[in-house]
Amino acid sequence: MDFDPSPTQRALLDALGTLLSRSAGTDRSRELAERGAYDHVLEAVLRRDGFLDLFASEDAGPLEATLAVELIAAELGAVTPVPHLLVLPALGLEQPAGPVVASLDGPAGPVRYGAEATQLLLADGDRCVVAELDPAAAEPVPSAYGYPLARVVPAWHRELAAGTAGTLVNWWRVGASAEAVGMMRRALDLTVAYTKDRTVFRRSLGSFQALQHRLAELSVLVEGARWLVYEAAFNGAPAEASAVAAAHTMTALGRLTRETHQIMGAIGLTTEHDLHLWTLRLQAQRAELGGGQGPRRAAADARWAAAS
Amino acid sequence: MEFAWNEADAAFRRELVEFLDRELVGWERSETGLGSAVHSDFSRGFVRRLAERGWLTPHWPEEYGGGGQGAWQHFVLGEEMWKRGEPRGPQYMNVNWVGPSVIKYGTQEQKRRILPPITRGEVFWCQGFSEPEAGTDLAALKTRAVRDGDGYVLTGQKIWTSYANEADHCFLLARTGSAADGRDGISVFLLPLRTPGVEVRRISGFVGDHSFNEVFLTEARVGADCLLGEENKGWEIVRRTLAYERVGAPRYARAALVLDRMAERCRADGLLSDSGVRERFGQARALCEAARVLVYRVIDERAKAKEPSALANQARAAMVQAERAVGDLALDALGGEALVEGALGDAQFRNSLGAGIAAGSYEVQLNLISRLILKLPKE
Ligand SMILES: Cc1cc2nc3c(=O)[nH]c(=O)nc-3n(C[C@H](O)[C@H](O)[C@H](O)COP(=O)(O)OP(=O)(O)OC[C@H]3O[C@@H](n4cnc5c(N)ncnc54)[C@H](O)[C@@H]3O)c2cc1C
Numbered sequence: 001m002d003f004d005p006s007p008t009q010r011a012l013l014d015a016l017g018t019l020l021s022r023s024a025g026t027d028r029s030r031e032l033a034e035r036g037a038y039d040h041v042l043e044a045v046l047r048r049d050g051f052l053d054l055f056a057s058e059d060a061g062p063l064e065a066t067l068a069v070e071l072i073a074a075e076l077g078a079v080t081p082v083p084h085l086l087v088l089p090a091l092g093l094e095q096p097a098g099p100v101v102a103s104l105d106g107p108a109g110p111v112r113y114g115a116e117a118t119q120l121l122l123a124d125g126d127r128c129v130v131a132e133l134d135p136a137a138a139e140p141v142p143s144a145y146g147y148p149l150a151r152v153v154p155a156w157h158r159e160l161a162a163g164t165a166g167t168l169v170n171w172w173r174v175g176a177s178a179e180a181v182g183m184m185r186r187a188l189d190l191t192v193a194y195t196k197d198r199t200v201f202r203r204s205l206g207s208f209q210a211l212q213h214r215l216a217e218l219s220v221l222v223e224g225a226r227w228l229v230y231e232a233a234f235n236g237a238p239a240e241a242s243a244v245a246a247a248h249t250m251t252a253l254g255r256l257t258r259e260t261h262q263i264m265g266a267i268g269l270t271t272e273h274d275l276h277l278w279t280l281r282l283q284a285q286r287a288e289l290g291g292g293q294g295p296r297r298a299a300a301d302a303r304w305a306a307a308s
Numbered sequence: 309m310e311f312a313w314n315e316a317d318a319a320f321r322r323e324l325v326e327f328l329d330r331e332l333v334g335w336e337r338s339e340t341g342l343g344s345a346v347h348s349d350f351s352r353g354f355v356r357r358l359a360e361r362g363w364l365t366p367h368w369p370e371e372y373g374g375g376g377q378g379a380w381q382h383f384v385l386g387e388e389m390w391k392r393g394e395p396r397g398p399q400y401m402n403v404n405w406v407g408p409s410v411i412k413y414g415t416q417e418q419k420r421r422i423l424p425p426i427t428r429g430e431v432f433w434c435q436g437f438s439e440p441e442a443g444t445d446l447a448a449l450k451t452r453a454v455r456d457g458d459g460y461v462l463t464g465q466k467i468w469t470s471y472a473n474e475a476d477h478c479f480l481l482a483r484t485g486s487a488a489d490g491r492d493g494i495s496v497f498l499l500p501l502r503t504p505g506v507e508v509r510r511i512s513g514f515v516g517d518h519s520f521n522e523v524f525l526t527e528a529r530v531g532a533d534c535l536l537g538e539e540n541k542g543w544e545i546v547r548r549t550l551a552y553e554r555v556g557a558p559r560y561a562r563a564a565l566v567l568d569r570m571a572e573r574c575r576a577d578g579l580l581s582d583s584g585v586r587e588r589f590g591q592a593r594a595l596c597e598a599a600r601v602l603v604y605r606v607i608d609e610r611a612k613a614k615e616p617s618a619l620a621n622q623a624r625a626a627m628v629q630a631e632r633a634v635g636d637l638a639l640d641a642l643g644g645e646a647l648v649e650g651a652l653g654d655a656q657f658r659n660s661l662g663a664g665i666a667a668g669s670y671e672v673q674l675n676l677i678s679r680l681i682l683k684l685p686k687e
Binding site: 201211262 | 446636645646647650657669670
């Protein structure tokens with residue numbers, strides 16, 4: 001056991017941080033969101049610098065790939081890091097250029113970057129299905145939640161081997177949770193900093209215990225989610241650990257969305273302020289993970305209902 | 309104790325619902341655009357038709373163009389309007405608290421000038437309270453009104469002013485005393501927004517049905533006839549105003565309706581047969597109902613002409629809880645479909661982010677409940 005990042009992990013995150021500070025971030029995110037676009041440039045840079053190969057590389061692995069997913073999401077990179085860095089390598093599939101989307105249970109509602117996606121991963125029974133998509137057939141839908149959304153239309157598909165659905169679902173849970181953790185940490189940091197600066201009743205907003213306790217609780221939830229995600233990734237996304245990490249992430253996400261906006265007051269509800277860049281996008285992760293119900297049930301099933 | 313509607317109020321609701329079902333065909337489509345020009349145009353027309361029936365200000369005294377009806381009828385009206393996404397637009401504010409404040413504190417001249425256009429449904433008012441450095445801590449407001457000859461010169465800035473982009477007048481707070489006077493140095497001004505020196509800038513927000521604005525005042529000159537009540541006695545007026553505002557918008561009614569529709573959708577999709585989903589719906593429904601009874605308790609007080617009490621704070625907090633529960637359920641139960649702009653649940657979720665901030669924040673309600681109902685000591 002060691003909760004400190006290794007020198008390799010530190011170097012990796014530093015390098016990725018530098019890359020993202022140039023190729024992602026709030027300004028870039030706003031600009032792309034305006035056009036409803038996927039960031040092909042960022043994807044190319046990540047590919048060029050080997051970040052899409054972390055999962056199976058010799059000096060890194062799934063945990064490092066997960067840390068990278070977290071950071072890309074925190075920096076609002078407009079790509080799909082979950083399939084590219086985690087799910088496709090876990091399934092032993094090539095990573096196509098452009099967004100890849102997934103549907104974990106049932107037919108896909110609108111998905112992130114669906115209008116530009118060329119591949120859809122579906123869990124069908126115990127098999128993972130890979131469907132090719134025709135971007136021209138996708139139906140974009142308007143959304144206020146930051147990501148460009150579209151309904152996708154699968155063209156032809158192939159089924160992978162039995163047991164692959166588990167790999168898809170488990171790694172997607174870990175990956176989407178890692179994204180959410182990265183975004184929640186930013187939203188929380190922003191809110192905490194704001195409460196220190198904002199003066200009400202001649203004192204700092206953050207000096208009121210009623211708010212301190214709520215912020216402190218958020219930190220407990222977010223840190224719990226964060227370390228569960230890392231541990232699950234380290235262990236190769238076992239069903240139970242992945243479900244538990246996603247379930248806890250969803251609990252944290254619901255609370256964090258409410259509390260950061262409540263504590264920030266009206267300014268946090270404007271598009272001029274940055275908070276919504278993370279909190280609104282988080283709702284897409286929430287939807288993708290079935291509002292928490294899917295992972296919660298899976299966690300209970302994995303632990304207590306396996307025999308039934 | 310008695311929980312039945314009397315025949316007059318029940319009949320009023322029946323008649324009103326019939327009228328609304330007829331008048332509001334096709335209205336729902338524009339509901340997310342509250343505060344937009346389309347919405348405002350609709351409201352101006354719709355409210356006149358309400359006014360013709362005496363249903364715009366039924367609870368005002370007859371001498372001021374009201375119908376002399378009771379608090380319950382006024383409330384039935386509010387409930388049915390909010391349920392439908394408030395087709396009166398900002399005019400619920402005129403009706404709920406702008407007019408009543410003028411009736412209570414205005415001069416004869418002000419009443420003659422201000423009330424008739426409200427009862428006829430001809431004007432929009434907005435609320436100029438908040439400032440960048442004065443939200444929850446409203447008494448920290450800095451906008452100044454300096455006496456000059458027979459009028460005042462206003463300088464400062466307001467923010468978050470809903471509907472200022474559409475409104476004709478602003479119910480504005482400004483400091484006439486010194487900053488050290490705190491609450492005791494504030495006055496209310498009835499400001500025509502067309503006054504030179506008044507500039508409105510829109511702020512882009514993402515709360516479903518709201519458009520925010522900033523109002524900049526640069527040596528805007530108004531006559532003394534714009535002062536409401538006495539100089540430096542504005543806080544008392546604000547206190548009353550806020551008491552009316554807190555439960556003036558029965559937002560649970562909207563949440564309850566959205567919840568019903570979500571349940572219909574989930575039933576059609578087969579999701580409601582899932583016990584976990586049903587449980588969440590039951591919980592949200594109970595929160596809406598709790599908000600409703602707590603609001604009714606406040607209306608009962610009002611109907612008996614009692615002083616506004618902290619029961620309004622409890623009711624307001626309960627409404628926030630209900631709105632949030634329905635908003636969260638929208639995302640959890642409808643998933644990606646709720647993220648589509650204008651889809652069922654989308655507006656509910658985004659509105660619910662502001663529910664605990666507008667019209668007296670959730671924390672302010674909790675502080676007042678602690679102090680006034682639980683009698684806990686100050687922090
Ligand atoms: C949808 C919407 C519409 C609005 N419309 C109008 C309008 O038409 N006219 C107008 O004048 N204003 C309007 N407002 C502004 C609203 O009144 C303010 O946003 C509100 O008073 C809170 O002020 P603030 O945003 O500056 O938050 P702050 O005062 O900075 O407070 C931030 C958070 O801290 C909490 N807090 C503050 N003090 C304490 C304490 N002592 N203990 C615990 N918690 C505390 C608050 O409750 C809040 O959650 C609107 C706001 C919204 C969201």
